[in-house]
Amino acid sequence: MSKSKAIFYHAGCPVCVEAENRVAEALDRQRFDVEIVHLGEHKARLAEARERGVQSVPALVLEGAPFHINFGAALKDLD
Amino acid sequence: MSKSKAIFYHAGCPVCVEAENRVAEALDRQRFDVEIVHLGEHKARLAEARERGVQSVPALVLEGAPFHINFGAALKDLD
Numbered sequence: 001m002s003k004s005k006a007i008f009y010h011a012g013c014p015v016c017v018e019a020e021n022r023v024a025e026a027l028d029r030q031r032f033d034v035e036i037v038h039l040g041e042h043k044a045r046l047a048e049a050r051e052r053g054v055q056s057v058p059a060l061v062l063e064g065a066p067f068h069i070n071f072g073a074a075l076k077d078l079d
Numbered sequence: 080m081s082k083s084k085a086i087f088y089h090a091g092c093p094v095c096v097e098a099e100n101r102v103a104e105a106l107d108r109q110r111f112d113v114e115i116v117h118l119g120e121h122k123a124r125l126a127e128a129r130e131r132g133v134q135s136v137p138a139l140v141l142e143g144a145p146f147h148i149n150f151g152a153a154l155k156d157l158d
Contacts, residue, residue, distance in 0.1 A: 006105065022141045026085065028107035062101045069146050 006032040007061045009049050011040040015072035019058035023069055032062075039078050046078060085111040086140045088128050090119040094151035098137035102148055111141075118157050125157060 008024040010016035020036065027034055037045055039057060049059070053066035056074050060067045087103040089095035099115065106113055116124055118136060128138070132145035135153050139146045 004105075018144065019146060022144055023102075023139065023146055026083075026106050026111060026141055028105060028109075030107075030109075032105060060102065062105055065097065065101055067098060067102055067148050068150075069148055 001031075003033045004031060004063050005061075006034045006063075007052075008034065008036050008058065009039055009045075009054055009061070010036070010058045011073050011078055012038055013057070013072035015070050016058040019060075019069045019072075023058075023060065039075070043078070046075060050075060080110075082112045083110060083142050084140075085113045085142075086131075087113065087115050087137065088118055088124075088133055088140070089115070089137045090152050090157055091117055092136070092151035094149050095137040098139075098148045098151075102137075102139065118154070122157070125154065129154060 006027055008020060010020055024034060039046055052061045056068050057072050058069045060069060085106055087099060089099055103113060118125055131140045133154060135147050136151050137148045139148060
């Protein structure tokens, strides 16, 4: 069975770190390939995140659907 | 190994349903006991949700830590 794609976007903020440690960590690795992307360090991926509907971090994109988890920083402040 | 507790609070709104179908569904059931609570139908649990730091639904509480996922409705509007 091929795995579904999960991308966790963050910017290293405390809210992001907690969401990564708790929510991203809780995903079922048997069913999801989980990629962690630090948008502060990989600004080239900001456009990709925006295209997926991400407006703030931390955010989890599951099979293309964006879910904003609490609020750490707006994407526009990471440019 | 005893499982960790995950509680997904929602109010039946479209944003809630999507988060339930995607995020709550993606949790690792081998490690988490996932309880789904409809606060519109179980208003007696509003106080418990508030005590756990939930301010809006949908929200996921993982081992006591609240994570608000997108925004469907404020808890104060469910009273």
